[in-house]
Each structure stands twice: as structure tokens, then as C-alpha cells.
Amino acid sequence: MKSLKIGKQTIRFLSAPSLVAAASVVGPKEGRGPLSQHYDIILDDPINHTESYEMAEHTMLLQACKHCLTKANMQEEQIDLILGGDLLNQILSTTLTARELQRPFIGLYGACSTMAESLLMGSICVDGGYAENALCAVSSHYCTAERQFRYPLEYGNQRTPAAQWTVTGAGAFLISHTQHSPVCIPCGTIGKVMDYQIKDANNMGAAMAPAAADTLAAHFQDTGRTPKDYDHIFSGDLGKVGSDLLKNLMKQKGYALIEDNYTDCGLMVFDPKDDVHAGASGCGCSAVVLSAYILDKIRIGAWKRVLFMATGALMSTTSSQQGESIPGIAHAIVLEHREDGMK
Amino acid sequence: MKSLKIGKQTIRFLSAPSLVAAASVVGPKEGRGPLSQHYDIILDDPINHTESYEMAEHTMLLQACKHCLTKANMQEEQIDLILGGDLLNQILSTTLTARELQRPFIGLYGACSTMAESLLMGSICVDGGYAENALCAVSSHYCTAERQFRYPLEYGNQRTPAAQWTVTGAGAFLISHTQHSPVCIPCGTIGKVMDYQIKDANNMGAAMAPAAADTLAAHFQDTGRTPKDYDHIFSGDLGKVGSDLLKNLMKQKGYALIEDNYTDCGLMVFDPKDDVHAGASGCGCSAVVLSAYILDKIRIGAWKRVLFMATGALMSTTSSQQGESIPGIAHAIVLEHREDGMK
Numbered sequence: 243m244k245s246l247k248i249g250k251q252t253i254r255f256l257s258a259p260s261l262v263a264a265a266s267v268v269g270p271k272e273g274r275g276p277l278s279q280h281y282d283i284i285l286d287d288p289i290n291h292t293e294s295y296e297m298a299e300h301t302m303l304l305q306a307c308k309h310c311l312t313k314a315n316m317q318e319e320q321i322d323l324i325l326g327g328d329l330l331n332q333i334l335s336t337t338l339t340a341r342e343l344q345r346p347f348i349g350l351y352g353a354c355s356t357m358a359e360s361l362l363m364g365s366i367c368v369d370g371g372y373a374e375n376a377l378c379a380v381s382s383h384y385c386t387a388e389r390q391f392r393y394p395l396e397y398g399n400q401r402t403p404a405a406q407w408t409v410t411g412a413g414a415f416l417i418s419h420t421q422h423s424p425v426c427i428p429c430g431t432i433g434k435v436m437d438y439q440i441k442d443a444n445n446m447g448a449a450m451a452p453a454a455a456d457t458l459a460a461h462f463q464d465t466g467r468t469p470k471d472y473d474h475i476f477s478g479d480l481g482k483v484g485s486d487l488l489k490n491l492m493k494q495k496g497y498a499l500i501e502d503n504y505t506d507c508g509l510m511v512f513d514p515k516d517d518v519h520a521g522a523s524g525c526g527c528s529a530v531v532l533s534a535y536i537l538d539k540i541r542i543g544a545w546k547r548v549l550f551m552a553t554g555a556l557m558s559t560t561s562s563q564q565g566e567s568i569p570g571i572a573h574a575i576v577l578e579h580r581e582d583g584m585k
Numbered sequence: 586m587k588s589l590k591i592g593k594q595t596i597r598f599l600s601a602p603s604l605v606a607a608a609s610v611v612g613p614k615e616g617r618g619p620l621s622q623h624y625d626i627i628l629d630d631p632i633n634h635t636e637s638y639e640m641a642e643h644t645m646l647l648q649a650c651k652h653c654l655t656k657a658n659m660q661e662e663q664i665d666l667i668l669g670g671d672l673l674n675q676i677l678s679t680t681l682t683a684r685e686l687q688r689p690f691i692g693l694y695g696a697c698s699t700m701a702e703s704l705l706m707g708s709i710c711v712d713g714g715y716a717e718n719a720l721c722a723v724s725s726h727y728c729t730a731e732r733q734f735r736y737p738l739e740y741g742n743q744r745t746p747a748a749q750w751t752v753t754g755a756g757a758f759l760i761s762h763t764q765h766s767p768v769c770i771p772c773g774t775i776g777k778v779m780d781y782q783i784k785d786a787n788n789m790g791a792a793m794a795p796a797a798a799d800t801l802a803a804h805f806q807d808t809g810r811t812p813k814d815y816d817h818i819f820s821g822d823l824g825k826v827g828s829d830l831l832k833n834l835m836k837q838k839g840y841a842l843i844e845d846n847y848t849d850c851g852l853m854v855f856d857p858k859d860d861v862h863a864g865a866s867g868c869g870c871s872a873v874v875l876s877a878y879i880l881d882k883i884r885i886g887a888w889k890r891v892l893f894m895a896t897g898a899l900m901s902t903t904s905s906q907q908g909e910s911i912p913g914i915a916h917a918i919v920l921e922h923r924e925d926g927m928k
Contacts (some may be wrong), residue, residue, distance in 0.1 A: 244714050245714050245717065246713070246714040246715050247665065247714075247715070247717070251689050253715045253716075293776070294907055296904070296907065297907070307911060309712040322590065323775065327694065330903070331674040331675075331901045331902070332674070332694065332899060332900065332901035332902065332904075333694050333697065334901045334903060334904050337778060337912055338904075338909075338912065339911075340777070340778040341778040341779075341780050341912045344777055345776070346594050346775035346776065346777055347776070347777060347778055347914060348693070348695075348702060348706065348775065349693065349694040349695045349702070349899075349914075350691070350692060350693060350694065351670065351675065351676050351692040351693065351694040352691070352692045353675065359691060359692070362691075363691065364712060365708065366709060366713060366715050367709060369713070370589070370707050370712070370714075370715070371587050371588050371589040371590075371713075372589050372590070372596045372713070373590070373596075374588065374590070390903075406863065414642075414799075430837075432666065432689035432690070433689060433690070433692065434683070434687055434688060434689055434690060435680060435683040435684040435687075435690055436684075437684050488611075510642070522634030556675060556680040557675065558674045558675040558677045558690075559658055559672065559674070560639055560673070560674065560677060560733075561639070561675075561677050561681075564637055564639065566681075569680055569681065569683075569684045571690065571692075580674060
């Protein structure tokens with residue numbers, strides 16, 4: 243058996259599976275943001291005409307999955323595997339979505355890194371021949387995340403300057419062996435849990451930055467590449483505080499992440515005048531930016547090679563209350579433009 | 586690329602990866618149970634000399650991982666991937682364990698089905714060549730689960746007859762391409778989320794039984810096998826209520842699950858006089874029975890082929906409070922004795 247390991251944390255996908263379709267659904271606030279024109283569906287109501295924000299998040303994720311299949315011209319029965327997760331306890335939104343879709347389901351949890359985690363595991367399953375079509379799906383919702391991780395919205399607490407605003411958004415991505423596409427996934431890097439003893443649950447950027455730096459450095463060491471080998475590098479939701487920290491940490495490791503080709507998805511969803519403080523966060527943040535913006539650029543060949551790294555703060559209210567620090571993790575995948583994948 | 590799909594939900598592992606080592610750690614109550622002599626480590630204190638039950642669960646899982654590596658005579662650095670999860674919100678125990686071990690980490694959530702889910706994904710990664718050594722690890726703790734999902738223990742609520750007792754236990758399993766073993770994993774079946782509208786969070790057996798029946802029937806249909814093709818079939822933690830329901834549901838589907846070769850792990854951990862009502866549950870339930878009992882039987886060749894199916898109730902306190910029913914899921918793997926794996 244051939245080993246597909248590259249270095250210590252990176253794995254090669256020999257067939258470079260195609261990312262054939264993607265769909266994004268966002269809430270009204272996100273829908274007014276800078277990427278407004280790029281989203282597939284913009285909800286007219288944050289509760290999505292359901293009776294709770296949790297059901298709103300679930301139905302939004304289901305809409306993303308169904309829209310992705312429509313774009314791929316594929317039936318639900320053709321999906322071999324759904325891989326996904328969200329921020330809710332027991333990944334409620336994704337579980338209920340998998341209940342609706344009635345396809346084999348692997349539940350994942352990597353906090354906001356789940357977007358890259360699901361694409362990594364989906365690529366493994368399709369590249370290895372264990373699935374022909376894998377649907378990778380994640381979501382987050384501002385109102386469910388706030389009341390679960392912080393305070394009920396009704397409490398009206400003041401947000402700290404380092405706080406980020408959880409994106410109300412869902413993304414679904416179809417990785418396929420049967421369909422071809424100009425976007426393929428040739429390799430990825432699996433992250434380790436890093437903890438620099440940050441204990442402020444309102445400063446997730448700082449908690450996640452060390453993990454992002456660790457994964458990024460591991461990727462460059464494993465592949466022998468540098469930031470210049472990528473048309474663009476995206477981190478998931480480090481926000482202003484975290485992405486500045488990442489640049490510093492990478493500089494210490496000998497890599498220059500320059501404005502020219504590095505951006506954080508958390509700085510792209512909301513307008514500065516939206517008063518979201520340090521930026522956007524949530525599984526949905528990197529998911530909708532990837533689906534609505536990044537993939538299009540790769541599809542048309544404007545970018546030939548992109549590194550997409552989603553970051554997660556692995557906190558729980560219990561661990562915070564017990565005085566534990568916030569561990570972080572980051573997973574990365576490489577996305578490439580493939581000429582022969584054009585239809 | 587060769588498709589490794591068998592039927593609709595089952596996948597083949599061409600190399601039949603070796604399950605080279607396993608370790609079990611249990612709490613004092615479990616340590617007094619019928620499998621007492623088989624566990625690797627029995628804690629003398631349910632809080633494991635830490636300051637909270639959550640830290641007890643985490644340290645117990647870490648002990649299981651380290652003991653598993655010791656049994657395999659392997660260093661932490663040789664592990665390419667940790668795949669695991671637990672029942673705590675944001676899979677806290679596993680995250681903190683991955684933080685200690687400093688190896689690439691994929692977080693999973695499938696409630697009590699996580700044991701089989703991690704072995705499935707671990708087998709995919711090793712069989713496909715994406716990892717040489719994958720450590721699959723899960724845990725549960727009675728005291729953390731009760732206070733998170735039901736009531737604080739101090740409240741002293743009365744348990745209903747259908748209630749199950751969450752096992753305080755952790756299991757770690759090493760799937761390897763570099764070491765050989767008499768226990769191998771030739772295939773597995775990935776489950777779908779099933780929901781028969783059970784809303785009683787104290788009757789998880791009933792909530793999980795339909796998913797167990799669905800996965801079991803899918804496995805038999807995909808492989809063309811019947812229960813008689815297995816020396817033994819184990820479900821994870823259906824308990825008395827759920828396993829009786831599973832037998833009935835399978836009978837309706839045309840398969841006879843007879844006492845002769847079908848048992849539920851939830852009926853094996855505690856003594857009937859322990860007053861645990863419908864039996865044991867939790868990720869740790871099937872994990873410690875698999876590690877401490879089932880694998881030994883396969884290792885010595887007493888059983889040549891076993892079907893191990895872990896079941897999960899995908900409830901959250903939020904969904905229960907909102908009146909949602911409890912979705913269930915079950916994943917299965919086949920474990921076989923391999924003569925040429927004997928050292």
C-alpha cells in the first residue's frame with residue numbers, strides 16, 4: 243500500500259478529488275455585507291420562519307445542502323456520505339439535517355475549523371474510493387451561538403473590542419469522483435490542538451492564532467513550499483486580532499504572510515461600519531466565503547492555487563467556568579484550478 | 586480508482602487494517618462489575634484525583650491512550666492521527682486529551698456511536714494510506730453525563746425503569762499499517778440518522794433501536810450475509826429496552842437475532858444487582874467491552890468474525906426542551922481473526 247503522507251501532518255489526495263458544487267446561505271445582516279452579490283440564498287428573516295434560532299440554523303443548513311445538490315444536478319440518493327458539524331451542543335443543526343437527507347452520516351466537531359475538517363475527511367473518503375460523492379456541510383448562527391456560549395441576546399451585554407460576530411450562515415460542498423470540475427483538492431494538512439493559555443472567551447482570535455501558525459508552518463515544512471507558492475492564503479475566522487497575531491507568529495517562524503496574498507475570512511463578511519468589532523467568526527464564516535467567493539476565483543482560473551485554513555476555538559462553557567484555557571485547532575486544504583476539469 | 590463501496594452503506598478496507606492494541610480504563614463501580622478481571626485500569630476514585638468530573642473524564646481518556654501506546658510499544662510521535670470524541674459539549678474530554686498528546690486530531694461526534702465511528706474513520710485513513718498509525722479514542726463519565734444531559738447528581742432525582750447508567754470508562758484503540766495483529770477490520774457500515782419520534786430522554790434504548798435495526802439490515806443487504814455469518818453480534822448500548830426492540834425490529838425485517846449470538850454491551854458492564862435499571866450506556870460502554878472482552882476473544886481465535894455496532898442518541902438538552910424527538914444513529918464494523926497476524 244502506498245503511503246500518502248507528505249512529511250508529518252500533510253496528506254496527498256492522489257486523484258485530486260473535484261469540488262464540483264458549493265452553496266451558501268446567509269442571514270440578512272450578512273446579506274447586506276461586502277459579498278452580498280455572491281451568496282446563493284439570503285434569508286429575509288434571522289429565524290428563517292421557524293420557531294427557534296436552532297431550527298433556523300438547521301433549516302438554513304438544509305437549504306444549503308439541497309441547493310448544492312441542485313447546482314450539481316444530483317439527487318440526494320446519489321450522496322454516499324454526509325460529513326459535517328456545527329457549533330451547537332451535540333452538533334444539533336447538522337444531525338437534524340442528516341435526519342432529513344437520510345444519507346450515511348459522519349458527525350464532526352472541530353468548532354469553526356469544521357469547514358476544513360469536513361473537506362479533509364470528505365477528500366480522504368472520495369480519493370480513497372470509500373465514497374463517490376461526499377457532501378460536506380457546516381453552519382453557524384449568531385443567535386444560537388451567543389446564547390449557548392455567552393449570554394442570552396435579551397441580556398444585551400456589551401461586547402469587548404476583541405469579540406467577533408458569529409456569522410449566520412451555512413455552506414455545503416460536494417466532493418465527487420463521478421463529476422469533474424475546474425476546482426480540485428490535491429492535498430491537505432491536519433492540525434494539532436495548540437493552547438497558549440488564553441482564557442478570554444471573548445478573544446477567540448488570540449486563542450486560535452497559535453494553532454493557525456502551527457498548521458501553516460507544518461504545511462510549508464511538509465510540502466517545501468512558502469507563502470509565495472500560493473495565489474492566496476485564507477484563514478477561517480481569526481478576525482483582526484487573530485490575523486495580526488498569526489502574521490507575527492509566522493514571522494517568528496521565518497515566513498512572511500503579506501497583505502498581498504493573505505486574508506482572513508473573518509474580515510470579509512461584514513462591513514467595517516457594521517460594528518462587529520474584531521470581525522466575523524463561526525463555522526459559517528469560512529464556509530460562506532469559500533463557497534461564495536474563493537471557489538469562483540479558482541473556478542475561472544483567476545487563482546491557480548489557494549490554501550484554505552479554517553480555525554477553531556475548542557472551548558466549552560463548562561471548561562471556561564472551570565478556569566481552563568481555550569485550546570485551538572486549524573486544518574488546511576489546498577485548492578487548485580484544473581484546466582482539464584473545465585466543461 | 587477502485588470503488589470500495591459494497592452496496593449502499595458498506596465499505597471495504599482492502600488491506601484489512603490491524604487493530605494492534607487496545608486499552609480500557611473504568612471507574613470503581615464498573616470495576617466491580619462482571620468484566621472486572623478484564624479491564625486494564627480500574628480507577629480508585631470516580632473523580633480520578635482531579636478537581637472536577639470533567640477533568641476526571643479527560644484524564645481517564647488520556648490514561649487509556651497512553652496505556653494503549655504502551656501495549657503497542659509505540660511512541661506518541663509515531664501516531665499520525667487521533668480520531669475521537671465523547672459526550673461532553675464540544676467534546677471537551679477528547680479535545681483536552683489531544684492537546685496533551687500533540688498529534689494531528691480529527692474530532693468526531695456521534696454520541697455513543699462515536700466508538701464505531703472513530704474505528705470506521707480510522708480504518709479508512711489507515712487502509713487508504715493517509716495514516717500509518719491511527720489512535721481511536723472515546724470516553725464517557727456517569728457524573729459528567731448526568732449533570733450535562735439530565736440533572737445535577739446532588740438533586741437526587743429518581744430514575745425511570747427505562748433509564749440507563751452512563752459508563753465511567755474510556756477506550757483507546759490503535760489501528761496500524763506498520764504492525765500486524767490477529768485482529769483485523771475488513772469492512773464497515775456507515776449509519777443514517779433515524780428518528781421514530783421518541784421524546785423521552787430517559788429511554789434512549791428506544792430512540793436508538795430503529796437506527797441500529799436500519800444499519801444492521803443495511804449491512805446484511807450490502808454484504809449478502811445473515812446473523813449466522815457472525816460468531817457474535819454486539820450492539821453498543823441499547824440496554825434491555827433497546828435490545829429487545831432491536832430483536833423485534835429485525836424480526837420484522839426478516840432477520841432473527843437470537844440470544845445465541847447477539848448481545849448488547851449495555852447488558853455486560855454492570856451486575857443486575859447494581860440497580861442500573863435498563864443497563865449501561867455511554868461511549869465508554871461499548872468501548873470498554875470491546876477493548877476488555879471482545880477483542881481478546883477474537884485475538885485468541887475463539888471468535889473468527891464479529892460484528893460490532895455502536896449506537897448513539899443524538900439528543901441535546903436544547904432540542905429536548907424545544908420538544909424535538911431524539912434522532913438515533915448506529916455505525917458498524919466487522920472484526921475478524923487473522924491467522925497470519927499471530928506473532
